[in-house]
Amino acid sequence: MTVLSYTTAITGCLYRLFCYVFLQVVPTRLARPYLPLLYVSHVLGLLFSIRQDKISTKQDKPDSDKTQPISDHRLASTLILCLPSISTSVNWANLSINTILLAAVIDFAISPLLDDASNVTFTRVGAIYPDAAKVTVRYPFPSLGNASINILWREVNLASNESRWQYGPKINLTASSDWIGTSKIENLWPNTLYEYVLTDNNQSVLPYPHHPMQFSTFPDPRFAGGSQFRFAVSSCVTPNFPYRGPSYRKAIHGFDLLANTIDSRPSTTQLISNDTTPSPGLPLEFLLFLGDFIYADVPLYMGDEREAYRRLYRRNYRSPGLRRIYERMRMYPNHPILCPIINNYMGEANDSKPPYPNAVDAFKLYNANVNYDPLHEGQFYYEFSRGDVAFFVMDTRRYRSGVEEPDFSSRSMLGDLQLSALLGWLSKVNNTAAFKFVVSSVPFTTLWSHDAQVDSWAGFPKERQLLLDAFHSVPNVIVLSGDRHEFASIVFNGESAESYPVYEISTSPLSMFYIPLVRTLAPRSQANVTRIREEITITENGTEVVEVVEHLPKEHVLKYLPIGNSKWSEIQLDTTNASKPLLYVETFIDGSSAYK
Ligand SMILES: *[C@@H]1O[C@H](CO)[C@@H](O)[C@H](O)[C@H]1NC(C)=O
Ligand SMILES: *[C@@H]1O[C@H](CO)[C@@H](O)[C@H](O)[C@H]1NC(C)=O
Ligand SMILES: *[C@@H]1O[C@H](CO)[C@@H](O)[C@H](O)[C@H]1NC(C)=O
Ligand SMILES: *[C@@H]1O[C@H](CO)[C@@H](O)[C@H](O)[C@H]1NC(C)=O
Ligand SMILES: *[C@@H]1O[C@H](CO)[C@@H](O)[C@H](O)[C@H]1NC(C)=O
Ligand SMILES: *[C@@H]1O[C@H](CO)[C@@H](O)[C@H](O)[C@H]1NC(C)=O
Ligand SMILES: *[C@@H]1O[C@H](CO)[C@@H](O)[C@H](O)[C@H]1NC(C)=O
Ligand SMILES: *[C@@H]1O[C@H](CO)[C@@H](O)[C@H](O)[C@H]1NC(C)=O
Ligand SMILES: *[C@@H]1O[C@H](CO)[C@@H](O)[C@H](O)[C@H]1NC(C)=O
Ligand SMILES: *[C@@H]1O[C@H](CO)[C@@H](O)[C@H](O)[C@H]1NC(C)=O
Ligand SMILES: *[C@@H]1O[C@H](CO)[C@@H](O)[C@H](O)[C@H]1NC(C)=O
Ligand SMILES: *[C@@H]1O[C@H](CO)[C@@H](O)[C@H](O)[C@H]1NC(C)=O
Numbered sequence: 001m002t003v004l005s006y007t008t009a010i011t012g013c014l015y016r017l018f019c020y021v022f023l024q025v026v027p028t029r030l031a032r033p034y035l036p037l038l039y040v041s042h043v044l045g046l047l048f049s050i051r052q053d054k055i056s057t058k059q060d061k062p063d064s065d066k067t068q069p070i071s072d073h074r075l076a077s078t079l080i081l082c083l084p085s086i087s088t089s090v091n092w093a094n095l096s097i098n099t100i101l102l103a104a105v106i107d108f109a110i111s112p113l114l115d116d117a118s119n120v121t122f123t124r125v126g127a128i129y130p131d132a133a134k135v136t137v138r139y140p141f142p143s144l145g146n147a148s149i150n151i152l153w154r155e156v157n158l159a160s161n162e163s164r165w166q167y168g169p170k171i172n173l174t175a176s177s178d179w180i181g182t183s184k185i186e187n188l189w190p191n192t193l194y195e196y197v198l199t200d201n202n203q204s205v206l207p208y209p210h211h212p213m214q215f216s217t218f219p220d221p222r223f224a225g226g227s228q229f230r231f232a233v234s235s236c237v238t239p240n241f242p243y244r245g246p247s248y249r250k251a252i253h254g255f256d257l258l259a260n261t262i263d264s265r266p267s268t269t270q271l272i273s274n275d276t277t278p279s280p281g282l283p284l285e286f287l288l289f290l291g292d293f294i295y296a297d298v299p300l301y302m303g304d305e306r307e308a309y310r311r312l313y314r315r316n317y318r319s320p321g322l323r324r325i326y327e328r329m330r331m332y333p334n335h336p337i338l339c340p341i342i343n344n345y346m347g348e349a350n351d352s353k354p355p356y357p358n359a360v361d362a363f364k365l366y367n368a369n370v371n372y373d374p375l376h377e378g379q380f381y382y383e384f385s386r387g388d389v390a391f392f393v394m395d396t397r398r399y400r401s402g403v404e405e406p407d408f409s410s411r412s413m414l415g416d417l418q419l420s421a422l423l424g425w426l427s428k429v430n431n432t433a434a435f436k437f438v439v440s441s442v443p444f445t446t447l448w449s450h451d452a453q454v455d456s457w458a459g460f461p462k463e464r465q466l467l468l469d470a471f472h473s474v475p476n477v478i479v480l481s482g483d484r485h486e487f488a489s490i491v492f493n494g495e496s497a498e499s500y501p502v503y504e505i506s507t508s509p510l511s512m513f514y515i516p517l518v519r520t521l522a523p524r525s526q527a528n529v530t531r532i533r534e535e536i537t538i539t540e541n542g543t544e545v546v547e548v549v550e551h552l553p554k555e556h557v558l559k560y561l562p563i564g565n566s567k568w569s570e571i572q573l574d575t576t577n578a579s580k581p582l583l584y585v586e587t588f589i590d591g592s593s594a595y596k
Contacts, residue, residue: 004045004048004049005045007045008042008045008048008049011038011041011042011045012042012045012046012094012098014038015039015042015101016097016098018031018035018038019035019101019102019104019105022035022105022108022299023105023108024242024243025242025513025516026513026515027108027238027241027298027299027513028299029297029298029300029301031105031109031299032109032300035102035105039098039102042098043098046091046094104243107246107249108240108241108243108299109299109300110300111246111249112302112308112311112312112315113302114249115249115250116311116314116315117311117314117315117317117318118140118311118314119140119142120138120315120318121138121139121140122137122138122208122317122323122326123135123136123138123198123209123213124136124213124326124327124370125213125215125326125370126182126370126371127370127371127372127373127384128215128216128217128218128386129217129218129384130188130190130217130218130219130220130221131188131217132185132186132187132188133184133185133188133194133215133217134184134369134370134371134372135151135168135182135184135196135213135370136180136181136182136366136369136370137149137151137171137180137181137182138178138179138180138181138314138317139179139198139206139208140179141173141179142175146173146174146175147172147173147201148170148171148172148173148201149170149171149173149181149199149200149206150167150168150169150170150171150198150199150200150201150203151167151168151169151170151171151183151185151196151197152166152167152168152196152197152199153165153166153168153194153195153197154166154194154195154196155189156193156194156195156214158193165197168183168185169183169185170183171183177365178310178362178365180365182369182370188217189217190217190218190219190220190223191216191217191218191219191220192217193215193216194214194215194216194217195213195214195215196212196213197209197212197213209327213327216285218385218386219386219387221385221387223387225576226387226388226434226574226575226576226577226581227386227387227388227389227573227575227576228282228572228573228574228575228576229282229386229387229389229572229573230282230283230284230285230570230571230572230573231284231285231286231287231288231570231571232284232286232287232288232568232569232570233287233288233289233290233480233505233507233568233569233571234254234287234288234289234290234482234507234508234509234510234567234568234569235289235290235291235293235441235482235483235507235508235510236291236483236485236508236511236512237252237254237255237292237293237316237509237510237511237512238252238295238298238511238512239251239252239315239316239319239511240252241511241512241513241565242565250315250318250320251319251321252316252319252321252322252510252511253321253511253565254321254509254511254565254566254568255319255321255322255324255325255510255511256320256321257321257566257591258287258321258325258588259324259328260591261284262283262284262324262325262328265283265284284570287325288391288393288439288480290440290441290480290481290482290508291441291442291482291483292441292482292483292508292509292512293313293316293367294309294312294313294316295312296309296312296355304354304355304358304359306358306361308358309358309361309362309363310361310362310365310366313362313363313365313367317366345397346400346402346403347397347398347399347400348399348401348402349398349399349415351398356398368380371393372384372393375425376417376421379395379417379418380395380398381393381394381395381414381418381421381422383425385429385433388432388433388435389433389435389437389573389575390425390429390432390433390435390437391439392422392426392436392437392439393439394413394414394418394438394439394440394441395414395418396413396440397441399412399414399415400412400413400414400460401413403459408459408460408461409461409462411459411462411463412460412463413457413463413464414463419463419466419467422438423467423470426470426474426477430473430474434476434573434578434581435476435478435573435575435581435583436474436477437478437479437480438471438477438478438480439479440479440480440481441483442455442481442482442483443456443457443458443481443483443484443488444456444457444464444468444481444490445458445488445490445492445504445506445555446464446525446555447488447521447522447523447524447556447557448484448521448522449521449522450520452484452520456483456484468492468502469494471492471500471502472492472494472495472499472501472502473499473500474500475500476500476581476583477500477502477503478502478503478583479502479503479505480504480505480506481504481505481506481507482507482508482509484506484508484520484521485509485512485513485514486506486508486515486520486521486560487506487507487508487559487560487561487562487564487567487569487587487589487595488504488506488559488560488561489503489504489505489506489558489559489585489595490503490504490506490555490556490558491555491556491558492504492554492555493531493552493553493554493555495529497531497533505569505571505585507567507568507569508567509567510566510568511565511566512565514563514564514565519562521557521560522557524553524555524556524557525553525554525555525556527553527554528551528552528554529551529552529553529554530549530550530551531549531551531552532548532549532550533547533548533549533550534546534547535547559595561587561589561594561595563589564589565590566588566589566590566591567587567588567589568587568588569585569586569587569588570585570587570588571583571584571585572584572586584596
C-alpha cells in the first residue's frame with residue numbers, strides 16, 4: 001500500500017459521496033467544478049496504481065495469476081467502503097462504477113439538452129371567472145408555417161344533449177411564440193360546467209385533447225350563500241429529482257403523487273355534514289403554484305437565451321404527472337409562478353437587466369398570460385375571488401431592491417405601485433370577503449435564518465411591518481408562501497388586543513430537495529408583544545378586577561415539518577355560516593397526510 005493508493009481511495013470515496021449528494025440529496029451547483037475534478041484525479045490515480053500493480057506483480061510473482069483470488073467479503077468492502085485495493089480486477093470494477101456514476105450525473109445535469117420537448121402538445125385552463133375562462137394551447141405545426149386554432153366550447157348538460165358547440169376565440173400560433181397562445185372564452189354562466197375541444201382552420205377537430213377538456217366557472221360573487229371548496233398550494237419542482245435513471249427524465253414525482261390523490265377523491269362535491277371534522281370529500285379545484293416552476297440555474301445554468309427558458313417550461317408541461325393534473329376534470333391549475341428567473345433574483349425594477357427579458361418571455365408564454373389579468377397593464381401581480389374568498393398574488397421579484405443598503409431599512413420587495421395595489425385590495429375585501437389570502441413566493445415570517453434573512457420578507461423590515469400592521473387590522477388574513485423547501489405554519493400576534501392574528505402557511509418543495517440535518521427555523525421570535533388581560537376574581541370582599549400582563553411572541557411556529565422531497569398543502573374553506581367561516585389545512589408529505 002502506497003500513499004498513492006490511499007489518495008486514490010480518498011478521492012474515489014469523496015467522488016462517490018459527492019455523486020450521491022448531487023443525485024439524491026441536493027443538486028448543488030458546486031458539483032460543476034468539483035465532480036469532474038474528483039473523477040479525473042481519482043481515475044488518474046487508479047490508472048497509475050493499476051500500472052504499478054502490473055509492474056510489481058511481474059517483478060514479485062512472475063508465475064502467479066494477475067487476477068489473484070480475493071474473498072467476496074474483501075471485494076465488497078473494497079468496492080463499497082473505499083478501502084485501498086491492490087487487485088487489478090477490483091480496480092477495473094471500481095472504475096466502471098465511478099464512470100457509470102459520472103454518466104448519471106451528466107444525464108441529470110444536461111437532460112434539458114438531450115430532450116428539449118420541442119413537440120409537446122397541451123392545453124390547459126388557467127384563470128377562471130364567474131363568466132369567463134382563460135385557455136392556453138400549445139400545438140406545434142412545424143411543417144405548416146403559421147397556423148391558428150379555434151376553440152369550440154359548449155355547456156355540459158348532463159341531463160340532455162341539447163347544448164350545441166359554439167365558436168370560441170381563435171388562437172394564432174407562430175414559431176416566434178413557440179407555438180403557444182392564450183385566449184379567453186367569454187359570456188359564460190356562473191357556477192356551470194363547460195367543455196372545449198380544438199379545431200384547425202378547416203373546422204376539423206384536432207386529435208389533441210383526446211377528450212373534451214372540462215372546467216367549471218366560479219360562482220356568482222353576488223350570491224350570498226357562502227361557499228365550500230378546496231385548493232392545493234405548493235412550489236418548487238425539478239424533473240427526475242431525486243434521480244431515478246434516464247427513463248424517468250420526463251417524470252416529476254410530486255405531480256404524480258398529487259395526481260394520485262386527486263384520482264382517489266370522489267369527483268362530486270359532497271357537503272360537509274359536520275363542522276368540526278374536515279371532510280376529505282371535496283375535490284381539489286385548483287393548484288396555486290408559488291414559484292420555482294423551473295430552475296434556470298440548477299443543476300446547471302443553461303445560459304441566458306429564450307430557448308433555454310422555453311425548453312424548461314416545455315419539459316414540465318410534458319411530464320405525465322403535470323399532464324394528469326391539468327387535464328383533470330374541474331381542475332384549475334393556476335400557476336402564479338413568481339420566481340421563474342434565477343435563484344434569489346432581484347429585479348430592481350429594471351426590465352432590461354439580464355436575464356429578465358428572456359426569462360420573462362418564457363414565463364409569460366407558458367404561465368403568466370393564462371393567469372388572471374394583472375391589476376395594472378403589463379404587471380404580474382393580480383387579484384381574484386372565488387365567491388367570498390379573496391386572493392392577492394404578489395410579484396416579489398421584479399421590483400425588489402438590491403442589497404446595497406447595509407441596514408435593509410429602505411429595501412422594497414413590491415415597489416410603490418404594487419404596494420398601494422395590495423393595500424387598496426385589502427381595504428376593498430376587508431369587510432366583504434370571509435378569508436383573504438395573500439400569496440407570496442417567499443416567506444413572510446422572519447423566523448427562518450441564513451439566506452432567508454436577505455431573500456425573504458425578513459430582509460425588507462420596513463415594508464414588511466407596514467403590511468403586517470395592515471394585515472392585523474383585517475380579520476382572517478392568511479399568507480401562503482413557499483421557497484424554503486420546508487413546511488411551517490406560523491401565527492403572528494399584533495401589538496394590541498384588538499389586533500387580529502395573521503397566519504402563514506409555507507409549503508415547499510413539491511418535487512425537489514430538502515436539506516437534511518440542518519434546521520433553520522426558530523420556534524418563536526425574540527420580540528414579544530405585551531397584552532394586558534383583565535381577569536375577574538371573586539374574593540371574600542366581593543369581585544375584584546386584576547390586570548394580567550402577558551408576553552406573547554410576535555410570531556411563533558405552530559407546526560414545522562422540514563423533511564420530505566414532496567409536500568403540498570390542501571386548504572378547504574367553508575363559508576356557508578357567515579358568522580363562523582371555517583378553514584382546514586391538510587399537509588401531504590410524499591403522498592400521505594402528515595398534518596391537519
Ligand atoms: C477504487 O480503487 C482504488 C484503487 O485501488 C481504491 O483505493 C479504492 O478504495 C476503490 N474504491 C473506491 C470507492 O474508490
Ligand atoms: C415527439 O417527439 C418524440 C421524439 O422526438 C416522439 O417520440 C414523439 O412521438 C413525438 N410526439 C408527437 C406528439 O409528435
Ligand atoms: C408568421 O407570423 C409572423 C408574425 O405573426 C410573421 O412575422 C411571419 O412572416 C409569418 N410567417 C409566415 C410563413 O406566414
Ligand atoms: C345523447 O346522445 C347520445 C349519442 O349521440 C344518444 O345515444 C342519447 O340518446 C342522447 N340523449 C338524449 C337525452 O338525447
Ligand atoms: C391572428 O391572425 C389574424 C390573421 O393574421 C389576425 O387578423 C388576428 O388579429 C390575429 N389574432 C390575434 C389574437 O393575434
Ligand atoms: C385545409 O384544407 C385544405 C384543402 O382541403 C388543405 O389543403 C389544408 O392543408 C387544410 N389545412 C389544415 C390545417 O388541415
Ligand atoms: C362529527 O364528528 C364527530 C367527531 O369527529 C364524529 O364522532 C361524528 O360522527 C361526526 N358526525 C357526522 C355526522 O359525521
Ligand atoms: C438596467 O440594466 C441594464 C443592464 O444591466 C443597464 O445597462 C441599465 O443601466 C440599467 N438601468 C438602470 C436605470 O439602472
Ligand atoms: C378593516 O376594517 C376595520 C374596521 O372594520 C378597520 O379598523 C381597519 O382599519 C380596516 N383595515 C384596512 C386595511 O382597511
Ligand atoms: C419574550 O417572552 C419570553 C417568555 O415570555 C421571554 O423568555 C423572553 O425573554 C421575552 N423576550 C424579550 C425580548 O423580552
Ligand atoms: C379584604 O379586605 C380586607 C380589608 O380591607 C383586607 O384586609 C383583606 O386583605 C382583603 N382580602 C383580600 C383577599 O383581598
Ligand atoms: C353559525 O355559527 C354560529 C357561531 O358558532 C352559531 O351560533 C350558529 O348556530 C351557526 N348557524 C348555523 C346555521 O349553523
